[in-house]
Amino acid sequence: MQNSVGLCTACHSAVTGDVGGHRAHIRYNSEISIFEWWAKGSGDFFYVGPIKKQRFVDAKPEARRIRAQEGLCPECGRPLRSHEQHPPGPRRKVTTWSVVVPDDGEVGSDVMDGWVEQFAVLLGFGDAATRLQRYHVLALVLAWAAMNQERFLQDLEEADFWAGSSAGRASA
Numbered sequence: 001m002q003n004s005v006g007l008c009t010a011c012h013s014a015v016t017g018d019v020g021g022h023r024a025h026i027r028y029n030s031e032i033s034i035f036e037w038w039a040k041g042s043g044d045f046f047y048v049g050p051i052k053k054q055r056f057v058d059a060k061p062e063a064r065r066i067r068a069q070e071g072l073c074p075e076c077g078r079p080l081r082s083h084e085q086h087p088p089g090p091r092r093k094v095t096t097w098s099v100v101v102p103d104d105g106e107v108g109s110d111v112m113d114g115w116v117e118q119f120a121v122l123l124g125f126g127d128a129a130t131r132l133q134r135y136h137v138l139a140l141v142l143a144w145a146a147m148n149q150e151r152f153l154q155d156l157e158e159a160d161f162w163a164g165s166s167a168g169r170a171s172a
Contacts, residue, residue: 008155008158008159009155009156009158009159009161010159010160011024013159014039018106022040023039023040024037024038024039024040024045024048025038025045026038026051034050034051035050035051036048036049036050036051037049037050037051063077076121077121077122077126078121078126078127079121079124079126079127094131099112113130116133116134116137116138117133119137119140119141120133120136120137123136123137123140125137
């Protein structure tokens with residue numbers, strides 16, 4: 001039932017984990033059909049409470065139903081393979097653009113590949129070659145952020161993104 005509950009940036013970071021591991025997780029309580037928030041205490045996780053603003057969970061979540069209607073895998077959302085084969089078009093000329101990422105306790109390339117893969121499936125690029133996935137996902141996500149700068153910055157402020165940063169926020 002992954003990605004069944006919306007999370008703010010700070011809570012998402014607590015669940016997915018920074019360097020050193022995750023500080024919280026969400027459990028599904030099948031007895032009462034709700035998601036619960038659990039936080040890490042001294043060594044183990046403890047129950048905090050139910051996730052706010054949730055409805056009872058259907059046996060077949062809405063995302064699974066919608067994915068099936070759209071011809072996607074109900075479990076992961078990847079496009080189902082079509083039996084129709086289209087002839088490939090002419091090869092495009094390409095160049096390389098690289099990004100330096102951390103490679104210590106946090107393997108930045110794994111983090112970035114995970115995000116790109118999630119968006120690739122969401123955007124319908126799941127079957128594309130990895131290099132094409134990266135380009136198409138980054139182009140669309142960055143274009144969206146550019147067109148929605150105010151909303152993007154408000155979300156970062158709400159998540160205290162700049163808390164503790166000596167640089168602070170650049171003027172928008």
